[in-house]
Every structure is written in C-alpha cells, then in structure tokens.
Amino acid sequence: MANPNAKGIKRLINACFFSVAGFKATWTHEEAFRQEVSVFVITTPLAFWLGHSNIEKVLLIGSIVLVLLVELLNSAVEAVVDRVGFEHHELSGRAKDIGSAAVMLSLIWAAATWALILL
16 A cells, blocks of 8 residues: 655655545446446547537536546545445435535536537
C-alpha cells in the first residue's frame, strides 16, 4: 500500500495509485458508474464527429465527464453513509437523496448541452 504520509513527488505518485483504486472500487461496486462510463465511451467519438468547433466538442464531452465526476462523489457519499450504519436515519437518507439529486442534475445538464448544440 502507498504511504499516505509521503511528501513531494512521492505524494503525487501515491495520489495516482489512490485515484486508480477509487476508479476500480467505483467500477466494481456501482452499476450506475459502469453505465455512465459506457455512455462516455459511446458519446466521446460522437462529440468529435458531431461537434463543429473545438468548443462544442469540449462542451459535449465535458458534460458527460461532469456526470462521471458527480457519480464518483455520490458514490463516495453513499459509501461513507453505509460505513456509518445501515439502519435507517433521516440524515443518512437525506445525504443519499441529495447525492442522487446531484447526479440527476448533472444528467439533465448533459442532456441540455447535447440538445442545445445538436438541435
């Protein structure tokens, strides 16, 4: 395991290993993330083909990347809430609902971006 107390370049290298571990964990445990990665794999080439300018291409791809980013954060919130306990608690439910709302908002943003650019 990488040393979390490392300094300098070693800290940056360790951070990369921790990030890869986070991607692997999310891929393994979150079906929604796998689905969104599939959408990213399909839409990225489409963005290059359908976007007329570099700005349009970046906006199309970036909107899907935003969905992935929000899903990663939502998955982290859910993991922490589940770590604290599985019993029902109003604040735990609220935290999960807020994370889910953030994912939904990012999906709406992505859909609106694609619609405004392509339609």
